[in-house]
Each structure stands twice: as C-alpha cells, then as structure tokens.
Amino acid sequence: MTTARLPLFPLNAVLFPGLVLPLNVFEERYRAMMRELLKTDEDEPRRFVVVAIRDGRETAPTATGMPDTAAAAPVVERGPADGFGPDPIQTFHRVGCIADAATVRERSDGSFEVLATGTTRVRLLSVDASGPYLTAEVEELTEGTRDDEAGALAEGVLRAFRAYQKRLAGARERSLTTGAELPDDPSVVSYLVAAAAVLDVPSKQRLLQAPDTATRLREELTLLRKETAVIRHLPSLPAVDLTRAPTHPN
Numbered sequence: 001m002t003t004a005r006l007p008l009f010p011l012n013a014v015l016f017p018g019l020v021l022p023l024n025v026f027e028e029r030y031r032a033m034m035r036e037l038l039k040t041d042e043d044e045p046r047r048f049v050v051v052a053i054r055d056g057r058e059t060a061p062t063a064t065g066m067p068d069t070a071a072a073a074p075v076v077e078r079g080p081a082d083g084f085g086p087d088p089i090q091t092f093h094r095v096g097c098i099a100d101a102a103t104v105r106e107r108s109d110g111s112f113e114v115l116a117t118g119t120t121r122v123r124l125l126s127v128d129a130s131g132p133y134l135t136a137e138v139e140e141l142t143e144g145t146r147d148d149e150a151g152a153l154a155e156g157v158l159r160a161f162r163a164y165q166k167r168l169a170g171a172r173e174r175s176l177t178t179g180a181e182l183p184d185d186p187s188v189v190s191y192l193v194a195a196a197a198v199l200d201v202p203s204k205q206r207l208l209q210a211p212d213t214a215t216r217l218r219e220e221l222t223l224l225r226k227e228t229a230v231i232r233h234l235p236s237l238p239a240v241d242l243t244r245a246p247t248h249p250n
Helices: 028-037 067-072 147-168 186-196 201-208 213-231
Strands: 003-011 020-025 047-052 095-106 112-128 135-140
Touching (some): 003 028, 028 095, 047 112, 201 213
8 A cells, every 4th residue: 555644634524536625724733734735846746634523522613614704713823733632543534535735825814725626535544743733644545446336336326416416406407516517437426426415524434435436336325315305305405516615714
C-alpha cells in the first residue's frame, strides 16, 4: 500500500472522491495549514486529508454555514488537537479522503477561501499533533469494482436515484443535477449518489468505507428505496446539487 504523511482537516462531514468541497478557514491552526499548502509548487497538488469526526466526540465548535457567517466569527487560537481529546485518532473515523486544493485565496483579514476536490480514499494509520496543525500518516485504499456485478447494480441505483430525485423535488419532473447527465462508470455513480443523498454522517461514512464499488452500490440501492418510501409522506424538500458540498467553516 502507498503511504504518505499529509495535513489533516477534520470536519462534521464526509468527502467523497470527485466531489467539490468549499471551505472557509479562519482558525489559526487551519490558516497555518493553508499557508503551508501555498508553498507547494503550482504544478503540484496541494493535498490534505479530510476526515469525518465521530458523533459526540468533538468539543471544538464547528458547523456548516455561509462564507459571511464564517468570516464574521472571531479568530480562535487553539492548539492542533484542541477539541479532539487526548488521543485525536480516536475522535475521527479511520477512513477519509484526500482533497486537492485547486483554489486557496487569502482574504484581507488573514482567513482563507478554499475550493478543493476529493481524490482518493485513505485509511488513517496515525495522527501527529506536534506541529501547528494535525498531520496524519495515511495509506491509500484501492477501489475494487467487480465490473459485471457493479455495472448491473449501477443501473439499478441510477433508476432508484432518479425516483429519489423526483421525490426530493416534490414529484416534479425536473433534474437536481442542473441538466447534467449522470455518469456511466459504476465507481463514479457510487460516489456521486452517496454524496447527493440526504443522509446523516454515519450513513455516508459507511458508504465511503465500503470495501468495493459493488458493496457501496448495493447499500445505496437499499438506502434509496428506503428513503424514497419515507419522503413520500414528507413535505417537498429543497433540491440537492450532485457535486458540491455545503460550505464548511472550520
């Protein structure tokens, strides 16, 4: 397995390969991370690891929100592991995703606006809190496909997802992907559907760490059918963008 030591960015969210992640960075420990990433040569990826925080394990405040809300928050100086307990690795789910920060823009107040994309699933091997921000030793996880089975499952998941979309949009005939065609590749389908479905963090985490594409698709098929049945009895829900996550202030 390929291993690497990379900066670690914990969130109350799950990032999937191929998905876009907007971040508003205002805590000093994460500002320091972004300043270091900016030292990377322009033709090299600016990589860091996004990992989801286990339910009930975080003591530092984090929340989803809009950029102006995050920018208005006071700068809080915390140590790299503050809020994550005496052994930070126990606070995080062990499978995360490498993010490539294509855009890192520093604001006049020293905070950062970041736009990153998930690339590769990884498993946390260790977490180091000795520097200005957390780093982690990680190993890349291969994505098994079992092509014949995954292909058939992907077709079923896409059908179920379209039915789910219609329910989310109030049973109106409109796409939640802003007119974009859904992909054919089973692995890509599995990640996009996992990200777009309205699920809690533990459910999304289980999909991220599924051992192969076929297993993930099979779980998604069960979840989509269940969620579609549930939302038949709920009011219309807002549309979901397939490829973009909410903005996360750290």
